[in-house]
Amino acid sequence: MIKANNLKKVYRVGELDLTVIDNLSISINEGEFISFIGPSGSGKSTVLNMLGCLDTPTFGDIEINSQDITKLNKTQLANFRGEHIGFIFQSFNLIPVLTVYENIEYPLIMIQNLAEEERKLRVEKLLKEVGMFEHKDKTPDKISGGQMQRVAIARALVTNPKIVFADEPTANLDSKTAHMIIELMKKIQKEHNTTFVFATHDEKIVENVDRLITLVDGNIVEDVYTKRGQHE
Numbered sequence: 001m002i003k004a005n006n007l008k009k010v011y012r013v014g015e016l017d018l019t020v021i022d023n024l025s026i027s028i029n030e031g032e033f034i035s036f037i038g039p040s041g042s043g044k045s046t047v048l049n050m051l052g053c054l055d056t057p058t059f060g061d062i063e064i065n066s067q068d069i070t071k072l073n074k075t076q077l078a079n080f081r082g083e084h085i086g087f088i089f090q091s092f093n094l095i096p097v098l099t100v101y102e103n104i105e106y107p108l109i110m111i112q113n114l115a116e117e118e119r120k121l122r123v124e125k126l127l128k129e130v131g132m133f134e135h136k137d138k139t140p141d142k143i144s145g146g147q148m149q150r151v152a153i154a155r156a157l158v159t160n161p162k163i164v165f166a167d168e169p170t171a172n173l174d175s176k177t178a179h180m181i182i183e184l185m186k187k188i189q190k191e192h193n194t195t196f197v198f199a200t201h202d203e204k205i206v207e208n209v210d211r212l213i214t215l216v217d218g219n220i221v222e223d224v225y226t227k228r229g230q231h232e
């Protein structure tokens, strides 16, 4: 489903070339619940952004659903991302002037040309799935952080992506809410066979994934299937 070969990412900082990812290769299978872990600055977000088509590698290639995305131009890449990939961020990134309903509907208007009735069906189904139907007409300032992340999850899923990337999705949530959000993502993974790829420091996510990939200084130093992944 995802195959990355010899990825390298170099940032130009002033006069210096800073190599933050160096010769990284990885395969991720359909339906995996997987996380990148590692110290701050080890390159987790950089890898997630490249695999998720938000950023491009300096060298190397990435294949997603048999498409080499490093061959696509900017517009093609944005379209590909809209069709195949969902993103969940630490800071939720909801649009403040739109209601909960409109935030979830937004990718369908922007990316997929769907009839209004089909949009309504999809948005309402997801509102129910993430437990936010009764809050659908509120703006983000009227709901809690956990509820905002539920909306962000629904927004990430509304285009029916096969892969969802989640960068520190629980970092701004209290422990109990974080737990509920992880359970919600696990449920979605099981029911839809959606691949979830996390970057996190959160032990609660680490305890729940099938596979853990440890990054240090932009390299994979460990790639293990957890007991949960082996037995289920």
Ligand SMILES: Nc1ncnc2c1ncn2[C@@H]1O[C@H](COP(=O)(O)OP(=O)(O)OP(=O)(O)O)[C@@H](O)[C@H]1O
Pocket: 011, 012, 013, 018, 020, 038, 039, 040, 041, 042, 043, 044, 045, 046, 047, 199
């Ligand atoms: N746009 C950029 N320009 C220059 N350097 C960058 C840029 N983005 C990230 N870096 C550097 O790349 C390295 C990896 O950063 P990255 O955010 O991917 O790490 P991370 O493991 O996700 O860290 P954290 O756990 O703190 O979020 C860091 O040294 C960071 O300073």
